[in-house]
Amino acid sequence: xxxxxxxxxxxxxxxxxxxxxxxxxxxxxxxxxxxxxxxxxxxxxxxxxxxxxxxxxxxxxxxxxxxxxxxxxxxxxxxxxxxxxxxxxxxxxxxxxxxxxxxxxxxxxxxxxxxxxxxxxxxxxxxxxxxxxxxxxxxxxxxxxxxxxxxxxxxxxxxxxxxxxxxxxxxxxxxxxxxxxxxxxxxxxxxxxxxxxxxxxxxxxxxxxxxxxxxxxxxxxxxxxxxxxxxxxxxxxxxxxxxxxxxxxxxxxxxxxxxxxxxxxxxxxxxxxxxxxxxxxxxxxxxxxxxxxxxxxxxxxxxxxxxxxxxxxxxxxxxxxxxxxxxxxxxxxxxxxxxxxx
Amino acid sequence: xxxxxxxxxxxxxxxxxxxxxxxxxxxxxxxxxxxxxxxxxxxxxxxxxxxxxxxxxxxxxxxxxxxxxxxxxxxxxxxxxxxxxxxxxxxxxxxxxxxxxxxxxxxxxxxxxxxxxxxxxxxxxxxxxxxxxxxxxxxxxxxxxxxxxxxxxxxxxxxxxxxxxxxxxxxxxxxxxxxxxxxxxxxxxxxxxxxxxxxxxxxxxxxxxxxxxxxxxxxxxxxxxxxxxxxxxxxxxxxxxxxxx
Ligand SMILES: Nc1ncnc2c1ncn2[C@@H]1O[C@H](COP(=O)(O)OP(=O)(O)OP(=O)(O)O)[C@@H](O)[C@H]1O
Ligand SMILES: [Mg+2]
Numbered sequence: 001x002x003x004x005x006x007x008x009x010x011x012x013x014x015x016x017x018x019x020x021x022x023x024x025x026x027x028x029x030x031x032x033x034x035x036x037x038x039x040x041x042x043x044x045x046x047x048x049x050x051x052x053x054x055x056x057x058x059x060x061x062x063x064x065x066x067x068x069x070x071x072x073x074x075x076x077x078x079x080x081x082x083x084x085x086x087x088x089x090x091x092x093x094x095x096x097x098x099x100x101x102x103x104x105x106x107x108x109x110x111x112x113x114x115x116x117x118x119x120x121x122x123x124x125x126x127x128x129x130x131x132x133x134x135x136x137x138x139x140x141x142x143x144x145x146x147x148x149x150x151x152x153x154x155x156x157x158x159x160x161x162x163x164x165x166x167x168x169x170x171x172x173x174x175x176x177x178x179x180x181x182x183x184x185x186x187x188x189x190x191x192x193x194x195x196x197x198x199x200x201x202x203x204x205x206x207x208x209x210x211x212x213x214x215x216x217x218x219x220x221x222x223x224x225x226x227x228x229x230x231x232x233x234x235x236x237x238x239x240x241x242x243x244x245x246x247x248x249x250x251x252x253x254x255x256x257x258x259x260x261x262x263x264x265x266x267x268x269x270x271x272x273x274x275x276x277x278x279x280x281x282x283x284x285x286x287x288x289x290x291x292x293x294x295x296x297x298x299x300x301x302x303x304x305x306x307x308x309x310x311x312x313x314x315x316x317x318x319x320x321x322x323x324x325x326x327x328x329x330x331x332x333x334x335x336x337x338x339x340x341x342x
Numbered sequence: 343x344x345x346x347x348x349x350x351x352x353x354x355x356x357x358x359x360x361x362x363x364x365x366x367x368x369x370x371x372x373x374x375x376x377x378x379x380x381x382x383x384x385x386x387x388x389x390x391x392x393x394x395x396x397x398x399x400x401x402x403x404x405x406x407x408x409x410x411x412x413x414x415x416x417x418x419x420x421x422x423x424x425x426x427x428x429x430x431x432x433x434x435x436x437x438x439x440x441x442x443x444x445x446x447x448x449x450x451x452x453x454x455x456x457x458x459x460x461x462x463x464x465x466x467x468x469x470x471x472x473x474x475x476x477x478x479x480x481x482x483x484x485x486x487x488x489x490x491x492x493x494x495x496x497x498x499x500x501x502x503x504x505x506x507x508x509x510x511x512x513x514x515x516x517x518x519x520x521x522x523x524x525x526x527x528x529x530x531x532x533x534x535x536x537x538x539x540x541x542x543x544x545x546x547x548x549x550x551x552x553x554x555x556x557x558x559x560x561x562x563x564x565x566x567x568x569x570x571x572x573x574x575x576x577x578x579x580x581x582x583x584x585x586x587x
Contacts, residue, residue, distance in 0.1 A: 039573075086418070093422070101432075101433070101435040328385060328386065
């Protein structure tokens, strides 16, 4: 079965074709980052407008690259939520109409299920059960996945998402939007011993997270250094490093706790922040003493993309799920509301 | 594709730029339509309407000559739902796509309402934040609409209109800005209908006259008229992005 996947939940237009026999056939992502950069954040109306311009050309391009004709597509999957309502509507309307015209089934995919299943696009997919650390621009969750389609929330951020914290801290350091990946790059040059930020909520039981307080530490470090040091660039790198260490450490501590308390010997990382190199390395090191396995998608499938939507859509379509002839995106849609596959 | 209206083209049309949702099929010279006043429910209804029209006529989507859609101006979200559905349908069935001005559609609806013949209509709809989307059209006895000047977004106070004697005013802006509009438009003894919406049947009727302008699906795009929708931080511009529903 071949499924066309469409992602338009935020500021990336992603399209892909997944083949249940051959794997991923082709995929393309167009990022709107440049459009929104001057505004310092995503402008929903501009995002929606750009999705209307880009989605269909990307579909055509992806089919051409996959060397597939429309008759060879057996289903259409699109992100139905959560996300920006106007942006979701574009992909949902186009995708649902396309499936109607092709006379194939359609499925509205949960964006976070897409992220969670992205590791399945790799050569060695994780077996179930596993614990998932989902760290993205809008979410930071630790989830128990006994089988694909069943998601039990073990803990989540009580305030900022991890990616959001990366972006906000980057802004404080004067990095252009969206600053997460740039902050990570800057941190490479930072001295990890220079500043020490706390590891929020690690001193109490449970698996919830909190990242908003780290902004204050960043500001304090910046202020305290004013006048003390004149190597501003190195100060910024040292602060970036301290921030990254704090986030990574916190996530490692909580994931270790989740694995120990559930007895599940497997962890997957997903979402934009799981592209972070230090997070991957430190998590891998933490798995060894536990005898646990670690899985994560290639960097380009950590952030928003059509491949994960095509894959998740295929899993649901193959299990007999279908979206009726209506366009019904859900901007707010708890992952735990998803119906199990079987 | 038939080159002139007399060849009786088959046109599937939709219009979602106002609070209504409508779909129409022009086939063998006869029009059928589904219409619901359904603010924010276009997504629920539109594809079902299109599907029902084709089924009732025992047609396949690939058998229509052209897909036509109201491309705005209007509510941003409604315009985009219509555009995206039209694009998906046209690309999926490998049919050409034709965007028709929603203001022209509204003018055509007014022309129908007032019994046809030769009319000059001023179509104006609420664009929020004190502005209107508007345009003037001459519609001939066969229902062919000719724009008189260009369509604009403006405050009623700053409106400049071509020097024409308007016979009819249509659109909900007339209920909101009757006075400033009357002050600027040569109405003589014009009639005003502020509760009329452009419908898919109007889009289909107008599409007959511009079949040669149908294009590949991705080339048909929404017309917003309003392009200033966000303020750059630090610039002292409006922050109240008029995000229409
Ligand atoms: N190397 C990196 N290090 C740290 N953060 C990163 C890195 N790469 C991307 N990010 C962060 O990942 C986030 C984007 O991830 P993603 O695209 O999954 O989020 P989103 O789609 O906006 O949110 P959600 O999926 O929750 O709706 C941004 O906040 C970005 O800063
Ligand atoms: Mg995402």
